[in-house]
Amino acid sequence: MLSLTAERRWEIVAYGYGLLVTAVLGYFLVGLTIQVSDSFGNLLAVQEPTLGQVLRDQLSQRGYLRPLLWGQIKAVYELSAGDYFLWFRGIHVLQVAALIALCVHVMRPRDRLDAALVPLSLAVVVGAHTFMPLVREAFPINSFLTIAIACVAALALAQRAQPRWYVDAFAVALLAGSILTVESGVLVWVVSVAAYVVGMRGVSRTALITMTVAVVAYVLVRMLVLDVGSPSLSERASGFGFSTLEPADLVRRFEGRALVFYLYNIVSSIATVLFAEPKGGVWRFVWELTTGTLHPWTVVSVMSSTAATVLITWFVWSRRAAIRRWHLDGADRLVIVFGGVLLANAVISFPYTKNVIMSPSGVFLGLAVYVASRAWLRAIPQRHAAITIVLFTVLTCGWAFRVAGNHYNLRRTAAEQRAEWVTVDSWLDRQRIALRSADARALHDALRRDALVNHPTPFQPSTGWRNWFDIDW
Amino acid sequence: MRHVALACPALVVTFGLMVFACAEMLGAHPLTMGPPRSVPEAIAMRDEAGAARLIEEGADVRAIGLVRPGILTDQPLLVTPLEAAVLVDATAMLDFLVARGADVPDELACLAADAGARTARARLGERTCHSGDALRGVLARP
DSSP: OHHHHHHHHHHHHHHHHHHHHHHHHHHHHTTSOOOIIIIIHHHHHHHSSOHHHHHHHHTTOSSOOOHHHHHHHHHHHHHHTTOHIIIIIHHHHHHHHHHHHHHHHHHOOOSHHHHHHHHHHHHHHHHSTTTHHHHHOOSSSOHHHHHHHHHHHHHHHHTSSSOOHHHHHHHHHHHHHHHTTOGGGHHHHHHHHHHHHTTOOSSOHHHHHHHHHHHHHHHHIIIIISOOOOOOTTSSOEEETTEEEOHHHHHHHHTTOHHHHHHHHHHHHHHHHHHSOSBTTBOHHHHHHHHTOOOHHHHHHHHHHHHHHHHHHHHHHHTHHHHHHTOOOHHHHHHHHHHHHHHHHHHHTTTOOOGGGGHHHHHHHHHHHHHHHHHHHHHSOGGGHHHHHHHHHHHHHHHHHHHHHHHHHHHHHHHHHHHHHHTHHHHHHHHTOOOOSHHHHHHHHHHHHIIIIISOOOOOBOGGGHHHHOOOO | OHHHHHHHHHHHHHHHHHHHHHHHHTTOOTTBOOSOSSHHHHHHTTOHHHHHHHHHTTOOTTOOEEEOTTTSSSSOEEEOHHHHHHHTTOHHHHHHHHHTTOOOOTHHHHHHHHHTOHHHHHHHOOOOOOTTHHHHHHHTOO
């Protein structure tokens, strides 16, 4: 009874810290505004049609199949009744709260050491370069953040001791909702299957079969009925080597041998999570290193990510006998699921590399670091204290630095997003969007007023911080 | 002790950010430049929305304003909004100011050349300038 109380106490401490991280991030998130690019156009698109029409229209798109994303935008747009800032920014804060709460739930801190590792693990989650686009952008609902939440939720369901019919139903609904929101929602299925394979039994076999049938049906309907296909080379710009190539350059360089480019994207996507290099397919650290222009941010991000990877590699090596015999404990399971998510996440991002697509893997990296750190600190003898000190100094200080940098970046983003509203009419001209209806003009005026007057730019960081954090994101 | 050391860096950053947020909510502005005090200063701080708001509230788009030390240079600067936009190479802001009635003097292109503002220079066109004169003129304002 006494030990239960102690366990509960550390869990409460961990949730309390998670709440603090959420509150701080939330404060910076409400400093952002609804963007012009990626948001204003989307809101204009859902203004006129009904919810049913919005969903139906999405079934005839080429390259993408995201009806529920648009359904969510339409639903929140209608519910907001003109209070767009409160609803859309509020949802973003709630999304972050859900993600952090789920991460703490999955970590299950039980003692003092566990609780002490929660700040490091949450720093890995929140400080990652793959997390940044989850918070600095919205469309105006960040669908990639929705998927990251759904993936951790799927893991939390799988971690339950026994399957229950309502858990099964929720897991299937989670998959259906995710996969129809954005393509990477298929990772919910990957998490569920990987968790089952390693022995987590919170979701039943029947539910997994149902989820598998749903994924197969989705792929078949997408390919054979709706003829949606996947994004082509000419769809969008993507990083390659030391620069970002525009669609025309991609076609010129990889026409007829797209597989080379796709393989590059898969390898880059894995490397970006494990080493923070390349970022968005661009080998920034290597370029800075060879040109003598190393930026502190790049160095810290590469070193801290590499330290995390070293730690996880050591964990896998130290547990190789148990893994080979498939006698897995909770920590082994979490690390193997991370490996599965990383691989699947990289494979589905084959058409182009974007940090945000790898965001679920970035979140799972934080969870893997948590269990690997715990194992290291329990297993490594005192005589290796020097290695431990060096490794954990790089890890804890590096990731804390990255958390600070991401908050700095949010503050700069707040000014950049508002700057778009100053010249929104030029943007509308470039996009060839005409505000024909009174509703469209009212939306334009309301969002511009929100950005410029009602929620003015938060104070900008002093220039001294630029040398540390100001990089071209 | 080991546990505290493990948690310490992340805790310091999180609590630091919390103190920062609380201070801002109470009206202070630690670690930031605070609110812009003029249109040129807002532009220099890259708070273009702040500049637009001040203009839409009636600020003069031609008026010279003070940019505090530490924002663009270590010295305080007296510049027009257009000059501030050139110094930070903000062409969208240049267009906005011109649309709001700011007059573009010939020396502005020279200032763009002196400041190495590539996009502003492309927008303003080439002028025959004595290298450095325009920037020195701005820096020498009393």
